[in-house]
Amino acid sequence: MEEGTLGEPGYCCDTSDAFQWDSREDCDVRQILDRIADKWSLLVIALLDDRSMRFTELKKTIDGISQRMLTVTLRQLERDGLVSRTVHPVVPPRVDYALTPLGVGLHATIQSLVTWTESHQAEIAGARARYDAATAATASPVE
């Protein structure tokens, strides 16, 4: 399933004159952004701060994620070199996940995003309420 033979890292999107976000598969920035900004990836990265965590521990902490999605997500992050996977060959299998140096760098950015969200959720909620009220009023001018 992995056509993975990507000898070409893939730079394109000539940022020369006309800036453009496009080139969906040409440039992999879009693709990487998608992976990173993924619902679960985001949470895993944010969670894996300094300490390493075990599979089950992650599953418990994130809660809502299925075993499948956690596995898939972790595999992707591992493939991208953001998370390291350490298997301890003991009787009850024990696997630790931790951020790689590369992952740590990303963590900082992600964390600021999370922090921003936390400190502005009230404003967003307010904006939504206002928008919904206005919309409802327009839709059905009750009076």
Add this chain to the structure above:
Amino acid sequence: MEEGTLGEPGYCCDTSDAFQWDSREDCDVRQILDRIADKWSLLVIALLDDRSMRFTELKKTIDGISQRMLTVTLRQLERDGLVSRTVHPVVPPRVDYALTPLGVGLHATIQSLVTWTESHQAEIAGARARYDAATAATASPVE
């Protein structure tokens, strides 16, 4: 349907002792994060730097986005108070989208994420190649 009467901005997830990401719908941080980290939202926010842009302009620049998704995305962002929508009542309808003050704040964070991705795409691509090579080798130890 709008429990919108949110005198309560909505803090839950007691960050007291045991930190946890969970509470999917309880705490809306998760939900907001999802919206923000959305594939298209991310690009729109990143694109809408200081200047405002028209609908078609956005569509052209992002390229790959369908008209439907652009509309939906913009509506969500508008609802969240991140983007403002200005309709000019002229013959050929003209609508301008721009970041709100709130949106500007988010833009900074998003931008750093984009920048990080751009400056590390080579490393990620490398990691992938390495991972795929290792995986392929394990799967079929040709020699």
Add this chain to the structure above:
DNA sequence: CTGTATCCTACGCGATACTG
């Protein structure tokens, strides 16, 4: 130009069951 309304398909993802 800027949307909105339908239709329809691909596939993300949860549920479940089975290995080492």
Add this chain to the structure above:
DNA sequence: CAGTATCGCGTAGGATACAG
């Protein structure tokens, strides 16, 4: 415990057509 494999549903989202 830490996965992998399979099945099946729900829905995100693209294509298309129409409207102000």
